[in-house]
Amino acid sequence: MLGGGFPPETIERGLVRGADVIAIDGGSTDSGPFYLGAATPKTTRAQVEWDLRILLKAAADARIPLIVGSCGTGGTDAGVDWIAGITEEILAAEGLALTVAAIYSEQKASALVEHLAAGAIHPLPPHGDLEATTLESCTRIVGMMGHEPIEAALRGGAQVVLAGRATDTAVAAAYPLMRDMPAGPTWHAAKIVECGGQCTTDPRAGGVLATIDSDGFTIEPLDPAASCTPASVAAHMLYETADPFRMREPAGTIDVTGATYRAVDERTVRVEGSAFDPAPQHTIKLEGARISGYETMSFTAIRDPHILANIEEWAALLRQVLGEWVTRTLYLEPDAYALDIRLYGHNAVLGEHDPATGPAREVAVMLLVHASDQATATAIATVANPLMLHLPTADMAYLPSTAFPFSPAETERGPAYEFVLNHVVDVEGPTDLFRTEYRKAVADA
Incomplete structure (x- = not known):
């Protein structure tokens, strides 16, 4: 998590190992509804600035994209602007001229009421039918984007993508999907890397490197003292999922029923057999909080x-x-x-x-x-x-x-x-509910 800290040397190791993209999550609902409802970040500016400076310099040096999801903890527009402001200051101070894309995911209750009236909003268990007054009572509502808005920003020339609320997996999956990597291995790899060292023998370690190919992916820790094992990698599908074999994304479902996990060496694991089932209807999950x-x-x-x-x-x-x-x-x-x-x-x-x-x-x-x-x-x-x-x-x-x-x-x-939304909205296009702004950072002379 951006602002959660990591050993800087793990980033350097990732670049040496040939990383194509740096992806990091910036938020969550784990700490409750306050951060969404009040549009207030959980992390301090000093924490975020420390992490972000390392990541921006690394991405610029390696000429690879940096993607941050769920900016400002809740992924609100204010959270995106907060991270964007810190980013602009760092780029100016470090003399880095990078194009930044800010993707906004906040939703207006009035627009969602229209979707509700059209029968396009559906509850997720255990919630029941949604009332328009519930939408109108929320202080903040965000839509949880998949990889598509992030991929669109990358195709639009962004070198740094600062996204509002996004699925943890979308942040890591966007770039390899843009490079036409197969969906099954890509989504499975994205799920495994979402919490960094948690899929290793040392959960406190820094990030991990996933390398995706046409048949599967390999995964290894960026901390040389940690290891990935078949058990530690497979076990991460138990984390924050209702089903350890299938997990829904806006565009479809990750299916690891047929996945195999094999140790390549004492630190690296090879995964094959992952699949992705496209959904007949693209949906965006809504998160809303009210006082x-x-x-x-x-x-x-x-x-x-x-x-x-x-x-x-x-x-x-x-x-x-x-x-x-x-x-x-x-x-x-x-x-x-x-x-x-x-x-x-x-x-x-x-x-x-x-x-x-x-x-x-x-x-x-x-x-x-x-x-x-x-x-x-x-x-x-x-x-x-x-x-x-x-x-x-x-x-x-x-x-x-x-x-x-x-x-x-x-x-x-x-x-x-309190959280009051656990619903999805049907959309015609996967980027329809999101807005992207591009900002070209100009380095100080």
């Missing part, structure tokens, strides 16, 4: 052994008493807000499925209040303050003292976002 409310968070830490021995009863009591106090003092009924109480150190991650038995030595209690406005969320969390500090269990004859880690105990998290 669901506002949140205030509070933490306390409990070490009292009696409470810890009855921690779930204590948490239930906290919820009960807090609800009573909120109704009595703020005149709010339970359906006007939501409470999330998590017991870190007890079962906050696995819940009732946690196999641990016996009380923990200490537990951090997180209270997350969700309400329609920030003031209400904070007021409810403030009502909870004395309870989180001194609430005894029913059989305690004293008021316990727990520990707030900071003062004030309440932290306003601001607007909370």
